[in-house]
Amino acid sequence: MNTYEKDQKNVALKLHYDIANDDFSRAGEASSKIKKMLKQLAIDANIVRRVAIATYEAEINLVIHSNGGNIEVFIKSDCIEIYVEDCGPGIENIDLAMTKGFSTATNVAREMGFGAGMGLPNMEKMSDAFIIESELGAGTNIKMIVRYET
Amino acid sequence: MEKTYWHSVVLEKDYCNGCTHCLDRCPTQAIRIVDHKAKIIESRCIDCGECLKVCPYHAKGALVSNLDIIKKFKYTVALPAISFYGQFPIEYEMNTIYNALLELGFDEVYDLAHAAELLSVYENSILDKANLSKPMISTYCPVITRLIQIRFPALIDHIIKLEAPMEIAARAIKKRLISEGHESDDIGIIYITPCPAKVTSIKNPIGLSKSFIDEAISTEEIYYKVMKIIDKVEAKKRLQISTGKGIGWGRVGGQSYAMEIEDYIAVDGIEEVIKVLESMELGKLESLNFFEGYACVNGCVGGPLNVENTFIGKNRIRKLTNFYGMNEPINIDIELIPENMEWDLPIKPMPIFKLDKDFKKALEKMSQIEELTQKLPGVNCGACGAPTCRVLAEDIVNGFAKFEDCIFMKKDKGGQGYVG
Numbered sequence: 001m002n003t004y005e006k007d008q009k010n011v012a013l014k015l016h017y018d019i020a021n022d023d024f025s026r027a028g029e030a031s032s033k034i035k036k037m038l039k040q041l042a043i044d045a046n047i048v049r050r051v052a053i054a055t056y057e058a059e060i061n062l063v064i065h066s067n068g069g070n071i072e073v074f075i076k077s078d079c080i081e082i083y084v085e086d087c088g089p090g091i092e093n094i095d096l097a098m099t100k101g102f103s104t105a106t107n108v109a110r111e112m113g114f115g116a117g118m119g120l121p122n123m124e125k126m127s128d129a130f131i132i133e134s135e136l137g138a139g140t141n142i143k144m145i146v147r148y149e150t
Numbered sequence: 151m152e153k154t155y156w157h158s159v160v161l162e163k164d165y166c167n168g169c170t171h172c173l174d175r176c177p178t179q180a181i182r183i184v185d186h187k188a189k190i191i192e193s194r195c196i197d198c199g200e201c202l203k204v205c206p207y208h209a210k211g212a213l214v215s216n217l218d219i220i221k222k223f224k225y226t227v228a229l230p231a232i233s234f235y236g237q238f239p240i241e242y243e244m245n246t247i248y249n250a251l252l253e254l255g256f257d258e259v260y261d262l263a264h265a266a267e268l269l270s271v272y273e274n275s276i277l278d279k280a281n282l283s284k285p286m287i288s289t290y291c292p293v294i295t296r297l298i299q300i301r302f303p304a305l306i307d308h309i310i311k312l313e314a315p316m317e318i319a320a321r322a323i324k325k326r327l328i329s330e331g332h333e334s335d336d337i338g339i340i341y342i343t344p345c346p347a348k349v350t351s352i353k354n355p356i357g358l359s360k361s362f363i364d365e366a367i368s369t370e371e372i373y374y375k376v377m378k379i380i381d382k383v384e385a386k387k388r389l390q391i392s393t394g395k396g397i398g399w400g401r402v403g404g405q406s407y408a409m410e411i412e413d414y415i416a417v418d419g420i421e422e423v424i425k426v427l428e429s430m431e432l433g434k435l436e437s438l439n440f441f442e443g444y445a446c447v448n449g450c451v452g453g454p455l456n457v458e459n460t461f462i463g464k465n466r467i468r469k470l471t472n473f474y475g476m477n478e479p480i481n482i483d484i485e486l487i488p489e490n491m492e493w494d495l496p497i498k499p500m501p502i503f504k505l506d507k508d509f510k511k512a513l514e515k516m517s518q519i520e521e522l523t524q525k526l527p528g529v530n531c532g533a534c535g536a537p538t539c540r541v542l543a544e545d546i547v548n549g550f551a552k553f554e555d556c557i558f559m560k561k562d563k564g565g566q567g568y569v570g
Contacts, residue, residue: 012513032428040544041512042504045303049431056432075513122433 004133004141006083007074015073019062024112027063031056034073041075043148050146051080054126057119058084058142064109065089066140082127082144090136098124098132156353158213158346159197163187165209170532172201172210177420178300178502182545183535194502196296197347198420198445199454212346212455214368217375220255222365223338227323228256229316229363230342230372232263232400233450235470236463237373242380244470248389250376256340259389260323265315265484267396270408272486273312277409277439283307285414285430285438288405290314292351293445294423295497299356302427303499308441311357311493315399316341316348318491320362322484341366344453345446357493368455393478394471401464402449404471405442414440419447505548519543527558 015037017030035052055071062069062084069086091097097104098120105115124130127144134140168186180194181201188201188209202210220226228251238247248259277286287308289295298305313321320339327337341363343349349366398404403416415438417426423443429435446452451467452460484490505519506512522543529539534555536542545551553559 013517037516040503040505041516042501045499049304053432
């Protein structure tokens with residue numbers, strides 16, 4: 001499974017959040033809601049933490065870099081799948097974007113404490129499987145899987 | 151298995167008129183209004199005392215003993231909380247105040263600030279060795295420890311498993327008194343407390359099988375009794391023994407200051423603490439070495455059972471810290487070994503928010519909650535008795551409330567809606 005594709009099989013619960021770009025005052029709200037719900041489901045604290053970090057970084061990325069997008073979380077019996085989609089602008093060089101410390105964040109975002117260049121690397125670090133696809137002018141899709149047991 | 155805890159924070163029903171002040175403030179959503187009276191869900195309460203502070207009718211109280219309790223014991227030791235330093239006008243010397251406690255009937259008084267300074271020395275010596283995730287979290291405020299158990303279980307690995315100064319002192323004193331020939335049952339070690347959470351810690355300790363403290367009396371009760379006699383008290387004994395390093399523990403940041411830590415944050419007020427713990431959970435604060443957090447504004451000096459305004463108290467503690475000196479050497483009279491300083495039991499998560507033990511059932515409930523939340527108005531008015539619409543949805547799914555409890559839904563069904 002190396003291409004981005006939503007796996008609709010055996011989804012026990014589906015969560016969907018639309019994220020607007022540049023909406024810094026709400027940045028972090030969706031991931032915070034996701035975290036709260038996972039805790040109520042009594043999912044292991046460390047799994048919750050990993051999903052929380054992955055979705056938080058994704059959410060911040062959507063706010064800073066995208067023209068708007070959404071996060072979907074599929075809760076399954078053996079894992080949690082996170083899908084992040086946006087409608088542009090797309091990433092020119094994915095390898096470079098995945099490098100720790102690399103960021104194209106604007107000065108405004110940096111002044112707010114974002115743009116340390118750790119978003120994508122952190123997302124990859126938190127997930128058991130990580131797929132990223134991007135097309136300039138079209139958008140970026142990311143799939144992350146966090147398994148309950150590895 | 152639901153473990154029930156003894157709680158210090160209680161509701162005095164006669165005074166409660168069913169308003170929603172406390173509903174809003176409770177950080178663990180432990181309060182509901184049922185039949186026009188607030189009800190505390192015991193398994194959720196962390197004894198922070200927020201409801202106690204905010205109640206305009208003084209319908210919330212703290213279970214503490216009164217001074218008569220000392221008659222129960224043959225030999226009593228008073229352990230006034232460190233924030234006691236901030237309660238009295240500055241012209242009364244702390245040593246005189248401690249001597250006044252002897253006049254009130256205690257056989258001994260122990261300066262807890264001294265136990266705190268000893269703990270600072272010990273804490274500093276283990277910081278580098280402690281195999282803990284950073285930032286390390288201070289456990290001085292028991293509310294924050296319980297908050298982490300309930301809401302931030304992933305942060306349990308950050309907690310430094312050290313006893314509070316009151317337990318370190320009580321343990322050492324009890325040992326000494328027994329070695330001097332007192333019967334264990336005759337000894338009453340009595341904490342003078344600024345907060346209900348410390349009382350709960352005595353009855354249900356975290357990290358300790360049994361507390362060495364026997365009873366707790368509120369600072370409020372002792373304060374007025376001391377003030378009545380203070381002008382006649384002669385300071386016969388040297389009881390105030392701490393340097394500024396221990397006294398500073400009475401206010402937020404004092405602990406980090408005493409330990410001379412460079413990279414720390416000290417946060418007060420439970421809502422602010424929650425925000426910081428949220429970012430810590432996301433791994434945003436890994437560059438810090440140490441975190442101290444307090445439920446009350448300004449730390450222990452803001453405890454709900456104190457007398458003085460928290461900012462006045464904080465200012466006094468700051469002055470006294472300077473007066474007693476930060477550079478003075480600390481007299482080490484309790485051996486700095488783990489048995490004297492550390493907890494003997496692990497801290498466990500308390501996932502009280504989980505919807506069901508069974509994952510599938512929990513998922514089903516979650517879907518229902520999501521669906522219900524969409525239908526409810528989302529105004530979080532509290533009229534149904536739950537703090538938010540979402541909590542009402544949770545209560546409905548768990549069978550504790552009905553959809554019709556929502557006054558807006560009543561109106562939709564031809565009910566009366568708001569009636570003045």
